[in-house]
Amino acid sequence: MFMNSRERVMAAVRHQKVDRIPMFMDCTTLDVTEALIKGVGCQTEEEMHKKLQIDCRWCVCMDDFISRNAYEEGTFIDMWGVEKTVYGGIPAAHPLSHLESVEDIENYDHWPSPDQIDYDKYIEKMKQFQDYAVFGGMWSPFLEQATMLVGMENLMMLMYDDPELVDILLDKIVGFYLECNRRMFEKAGDLMQIYFMGDDYGTQNSLLYSPDMFRRFIKPRLKRLYDLAKSYGYVVQQHSCGSVVKIVPDLIEIGLDGLHPIQVSAAGMELKEVKRQFGEQLYFAGSMDAMHLLIDGTDEEVEERIQETMSLFDNGGFIFGPSQGFLPEIPTERIIKMYELGYRYGNKEEK
Template sequence: MALHHERPDRAPINFRSTDIVAENLGKYYGKSYDELLEYYQVDFREVIPPYVGPAFEKSADGTFYDEWGVRRRERITGHSRDLYVDLNPLGDVEDDDDMDKVLGYKWPTPDAYDYSAVERLCDQYEGYAICGPGIHCEGYHGVFHQLTYLFGMENAMILLMSEEEMMQEAVRRVTDFWVGYYDRLLTASKGKMDFIFYKDDMGTQNSLMINRDVFMTYFAPGLKELCDMADSHNATLIYHTCGSVMPLIPDFIDAGVRVLDPIQTSAKNMDIHVLKEKFGDKLTFHGGMDTQQDLPNLKPDAIRELTKETLSVLGKDGGYFFSPSHRIQQDTPLENIDAMYDVALNWNEY
């Protein structure tokens, strides 16, 4: 109902956190991760086909090469356990003279995943909104971000501005991977998967990471291709793009995006009142509960009031999936998490 802008009995609820936060919550309540999702009455479940390609062999220094050929390193901080890019395999590409390095690169294949259990897993989660990987998964990054991992952030930015022919070849190959991956996933689900989650950050804290011309030239066509492919399976693409992305939202909608995530309210010009007024009839919003400033720093009573405001604004007339704006971090008090979900579950006066 919420997806179709009809008001449900309550907003559908989702959960996401770092694995350390999930572990701490599980220990505190004596619950497994699945039991924790039940405790918070989370309406979404994720189905992830296992990777069955060549093994990722760890070096003595703890690094390994992922399926894209990017060297990664796991780092554990006080707040999270994450994978960082340690080496960009196409970082020495400088101009069109290096086209052969792009064309000859060993690009990954979506056939390196086992989709045979997808339908069974969907059946296991019957009654939930079933989503393809991405909400909680490290490594599922869209075309733009995958280019920054392959070429390096600064180098990718320069090449996008100076070497269009070559970068279009790279964009095509990354896009083909994701279209092929999600098409196989949705086909294997036999119509039982509701959403795919595609994440590709286009914003920074205060502005866009790339200008609109670059987005329209390189990334809008592939986003439309992904949305159209999902639609062909009667599924919906949830588009995750952090930061201050207001100027691109009309283009997201034109590409076929119907659900926008994460609604980073701490970013510039991402006020929920403005977003709902301008785009509420065209988009369903997923997220909105700020994990950057509000959840870690406010008191539980203030979190309760903020949750009510968020539900009142974004949840008016449907079109809202309740969720933190990103993975809840370890500096967030557990009582704030409880306060947020208690209101989402039990308050319905909007």
């Protein structure tokens, strides 16, 4: 049974048999992308994706949140009024670090408007990829955005000292993302299939926030975003780096379909164990160890891991890719080989 890329991905996320396990691409920097384009002998990113048999296409709105105009040497101001470093987007200052009252939120003069987003740019991009599974919507990292505005330590302290103020702040941010997503979904219709949103809740060893704090501040707001996407018929895929195994049942409870990127080097995130616990309720996207194995492992170890990974998923439930975006430290040839091996060992027609 031959499937096109969209059919293959949608069968996989529905835990149905596929002709081969679908694959996605995730590069952290333009340098990595350009090296891959050159490495496979192509001229464009799309040609490279086709040559490596990539089944998913990224049409998620993130770029509009970062102004490309440098503010000073090495920094710029994003649309939320946060000064960041050009490389890495690290905040140089937190404009609401003084947050003490509702008036501080109301008087802040850099709240973005949904009118600032160029939705049509993403819709036109989606139209080019109708044989592929399209990841779309707004990235919607409302917790990260709160930490950018207030500062992580300040935000954590406020969660204990003034939780109602944190509620108002988070609702302000989530309200923006809900309206942006609503507008995007109205325009996109069936041009996209998977709502892909992201925020980071885990560290290498555990959660950034306790399960109780997650349930108090994050879970109900995630549900609003999930519910909106579900009302338009989209599959919901959540990104979070780190060890998030303790909150996966909560994510399932509020309607999550797929978890990305399965950071296998983090505590409790070994793919086989995560699949054992949650594989009937979720599909998984990612898992190839981009922090250690792809950088330091031998060719034999990489191939063995790919073969083992693909053997776990004979009945869908998986999209093959890295455990984080590919880093510049990973040899280009190894990334190319990873997808060649993924194509070979993920082929279910020959089994």
